[in-house]
Amino acid sequence: MVREAIDEARRELLQDPAKPAPSEASVAADVRRRAAARFGVRARRVINATGVLLHTNLGRAPLSERASQAVGETMRGYAAIELDLQTGKRGRRGAFLDSALAEVSGAQSAVVVNNCAAAVLLLLATVARGRSVIVSRGELIEIGGGFRVPDVMAESGARLVEVGTTNKTRIADYQRALDENPDVAAILRVHPGNFRQTGFVERPSLTALASLARAKGLPLLKDLGGGALVELGQAGFEGEPTVQSCLVAGANAVTFSTDKVLGGPQGGAILGDQAIVDRVRKHPLMRAFRLGRLPLVALEATLESYLVGTAWSEVPALAMASADVDTLRRRANAIAATLEDVRVADTEAEMGGGSLAGRTVPSVGLAITAGAGDSADALVGRLRAQTPAVVARVVSGDVILDLRTVSPSEDAALGAALHEALRPLG
Numbered sequence: 001m002v003r004e005a006i007d008e009a010r011r012e013l014l015q016d017p018a019k020p021a022p023s024e025a026s027v028a029a030d031v032r033r034r035a036a037a038r039f040g041v042r043a044r045r046v047i048n049a050t051g052v053l054l055h056t057n058l059g060r061a062p063l064s065e066r067a068s069q070a071v072g073e074t075m076r077g078y079a080a081i082e083l084d085l086q087t088g089k090r091g092r093r094g095a096f097l098d099s100a101l102a103e104v105s106g107a108q109s110a111v112v113v114n115n116c117a118a119a120v121l122l123l124l125a126t127v128a129r130g131r132s133v134i135v136s137r138g139e140l141i142e143i144g145g146g147f148r149v150p151d152v153m154a155e156s157g158a159r160l161v162e163v164g165t166t167n168k169t170r171i172a173d174y175q176r177a178l179d180e181n182p183d184v185a186a187i188l189r190v191h192p193g194n195f196r197q198t199g200f201v202e203r204p205s206l207t208a209l210a211s212l213a214r215a216k217g218l219p220l221l222k223d224l225g226g227g228a229l230v231e232l233g234q235a236g237f238e239g240e241p242t243v244q245s246c247l248v249a250g251a252n253a254v255t256f257s258t259d260k261v262l263g264g265p266q267g268g269a270i271l272g273d274q275a276i277v278d279r280v281r282k283h284p285l286m287r288a289f290r291l292g293r294l295p296l297v298a299l300e301a302t303l304e305s306y307l308v309g310t311a312w313s314e315v316p317a318l319a320m321a322s323a324d325v326d327t328l329r330r331r332a333n334a335i336a337a338t339l340e341d342v343r344v345a346d347t348e349a350e351m352g353g354g355s356l357a358g359r360t361v362p363s364v365g366l367a368i369t370a371g372a373g374d375s376a377d378a379l380v381g382r383l384r385a386q387t388p389a390v391v392a393r394v395v396s397g398d399v400i401l402d403l404r405t406v407s408p409s410e411d412a413a414l415g416a417a418l419h420e421a422l423r424p425l426g
């Protein structure tokens with residue numbers, strides 16, 4: 001890149017010898033521009049000032065200190081991923097992870113694959129390949145990134161039996177489908193976390209569905225999507241069911257992402273009845289979907305926080321979700337005090353990551369109205385060009401930086417990035 005920039009300067013000089021030679025600084029700037037174009041597309045560290053806690057475009061949940069340290073320490077060398085250090089014999093990959101997840105959730109057994117899409121596909125392939133699965137029409141949803149429930153079901157080899165209508169499905173609809181389809185292998189309930197139906201809507205409770213499934217000797221599968229292992233109502237996010245509540249209601253197997261409200265690395269969990277989880281583990285697709293060692297180590301450490309009861313303070317997604325507004329305001333005031341033209345504003349933060357659609361919690365942020373000759377879009381562009389990059393939103397023409405999704409340890413860097421981005425143009 002340095003050579004390219006020098007060659008370019010030389011070429012220009014040869015073409016027009018009358019022109020003054022480019023300064024060292026301008027060649028250096030050209031090198032920086034080339035490097036940014038070449039490496040700028042990498043998955044770089046950013047400060048998330050969007051107010052969306054689990055931002056899918058920003059890697060969903062940030063990892064805890066405990067998880068980051070575990071990854072750093074364990075990954076530099078070899079790791080006992082499939083070796084039992086007590087016996088010296090081959091161990092089962094993810095054994096601690098599976099037992100920790102079962103312990104925290106109260107499930108009989110658990111297994112983790114590389115995302116929730118894989119978990120659903122694997123579960124259906126295991127339980128229902130070549131047979132029918134009943135799903136409500138109101139739950140045939142698309143989750144971002146092209147994951148559509150009917151398509152995943154088709155890939156698993158299960159046949160979809162749709163019941164009810166978009167807005168209303170009754171227990172009698174399931175009953176009728178069971179009577180008409182002798183080859184039903186399971187009932188599937190999908191949690192429509194990324195959109196909300198209101199008004200004239202009805203669907204049976206998970207408990208009612210579980211009794212029907214039990215009476216027919218069939219498993220009830222629940223694709224929960226978000227994997228809340230704690231009651232999020234504590235942080236003001238009402239209405240997200242927990243993994244435990246699905247199991248208590250009678251679901252035989254629950255699938256969820258480990259990088260949504262659980263707050264860990266990318267992964268997908270399948271937990272529930274021992275017999276189902278055992279069959280999932282032996283399925284040939286298990287090998288194709290198994291969790292990589294980086295997320296495995298990170299998820300073990302994240303679950304450790306739940307096991308020892310420190311998840312609310314240690315897992316960033318939970319700590320940020322539950323941060324109190326007064327603390328956010330104090331931080332916003334401190335940053336705004338060092339900058340001109342930056343106001344403190346009340347904002348609304350949301351969970352994101354396909355959970356709790358439309359529900360927000362009060363938050364506090366910084367607001368900037370772009371000056372003459374500048375624009376909000378240009379300003380968010382300059383914020384993205386900082387190191388670390390700052391991702392902000394434009395709301396009604398103002399640039400808004402929400403502090404709920406910014407770690408207190410990032411406040412200084414956020415202030416510095418704002419200072420740079422707000423420097424007089426030209």
Ligand SMILES: *Cc1c(COP(=O)(O)O)cnc(C)c1O
Pocket residue numbers: 115116117118120143147190191192193194223224225226256257258267268353354355
């Ligand atoms: C998010 C979500 C998925 C997909 O999870 P990934 O981990 O992104 O693969 C599946 N089902 C539901 C209900 C979801 O919300």
